[in-house]
Amino acid sequence: MTATDQLPWADPADWKSRAVCHGKLHLFFAKKSERPEARARREAKAKRLCDVCPVMDECRQYARDNRLYGFWGGESEEARHRAGYTLNAPIGVRPTEDGESVAS
Numbered sequence: 001m002t003a004t005d006q007l008p009w010a011d012p013a014d015w016k017s018r019a020v021c022h023g024k025l026h027l028f029f030a031k032k033s034e035r036p037e038a039r040a041r042r043e044a045k046a047k048r049l050c051d052v053c054p055v056m057d058e059c060r061q062y063a064r065d066n067r068l069y070g071f072w073g074g075e076s077e078e079a080r081h082r083a084g085y086t087l088n089a090p091i092g093v094r095p096t097e098d099g100e101s102v103a104s
């Protein structure tokens with residue numbers, strides 16, 4: 001059992017209740033017009049939380065399956081896109097004329 005399993009809101013049947021990012025959503029979703037440097041800093045902080053989160057695998061798969069925006073399971077939108085879980089309009093990724101995608 002980890003320390004996070006003992007959190008008051010933890011429900012073993014619900015992986016979201018064992019997340020270590022409760023109250024820190026500002027690290028996982030971009031503000032409007034966020035600059036690339038700020039995004040990199042924000043996502044680095046988010047990743048540090050994900051790296052110690054007991055439900056990272058469940059979280060990552062949930063975001064992949066639901067094509068979610070934001071930073072989930074240690075993975076950015078761009079990383080999910082590269083893994084084959086494409087968003088309709090991923091932030092920071094633009095299509096090229098040959099149908100490939102590149103980070104912008």
Ligand code: SF4
Nearest residue numbers: 019021050053059073
């Ligand atoms: S893996 Fe990251 S985004 Fe997912 S629940 Fe844990 S801390 Fe939150």
